[in-house]
Amino acid sequence: MRRIVLVFGTIFFLSLFCTVASAVVPGALLYLDASDNPGHKKSWKNLGKAEGELLAADEAPVLEEGKIEIPALGISEANVKYYTTKKSLQTFGVEGKNPELPVEDWTLEFLCKRNGGLFKEEHHFAGFQNIPREGKQGIRLWMEGEEKLGMSIHAGGGKQGVQPLNIKLEEGIWTWIAVVGTNKKSIVAYQDGKQVSKQPGFEFQKKWVLNDISIGANSHSERRRTFNGSFAIVRVYDKALTEAQINENIGSAFAVEATDKLPTTWARVKEQF
Secondary structure, three states: OHHHHHHHHHHHHHHHHHHOOOOOOOOEEEEEEOOOOOOOOOEEEOOOOOOOEEEEOOEOOEEEEEEEEEHHHOEEEEEEEEEEOOOOOEOEOOOOOOOOEOOOOEEEEEEEEEOOOOOOOOOEEEEEEOOOOOOOOEEEEEEEOOOEEEEEEEEOOEEEOOOOOOEEOOEOOOEEEEEEEEOOOEEEEEEOOEEEEEEEOOOOOOOOOEOEEEEOOOOHHHHHHOOOEEEEEEEEEOOOOOHHHHHHHHHHHEEOOOOOOOOOEEOOOOOOO
């Protein structure tokens, strides 16, 4: 009888381990989750340490609910909320009214997908920089052509050049992107939990806070070049996450039963401060 109890107890705890998602890596300065945003028509609430919110620019992206699939991770989850841009000028982030993000090391994370071609003459993605635009420090992400995500860095008081990230946004396919900057050392890009590129880093200083923030464009002033896509989660850390931590964050959003192909569950796990 004792052996039977031990066996069933072991099975029970293993099942809990398999189905419960891990916690979010703590300490994000900016943490945007479309599934937890009561002011969704006017702003995107920051759940991170920097608090505050990102106001809708000319018009808020549309809050939708649907399926998120990430084939590379074996994930297929229904009834998930996310923001989708339907036209130019639908972005979050208004110059001078954003949370302030002081960073040296940094990590950017996005759960996103590209829905189609550009709305205007360029196809931007997101921007985190100090005012004024293209000032002393910042990270600007945009589409190079139709599928490749590119980046430019402002650091050390001026614009710096970087190589492409080797991240591909296929139309209609959800993906988990992370870009990690280790101060003065490296910039490493990850897609769906795996490293896809590495290049030299640049010096960042906390005194030049990232306060010109835009989700769906490089900056508020360039919002007409809106990204034609969807965002479910966006995070910015003031530290360089490891590959293991990036995968831990993926696991905090999705608990995948890879062994016996049970359905995934959307884990409503929020960061505790």
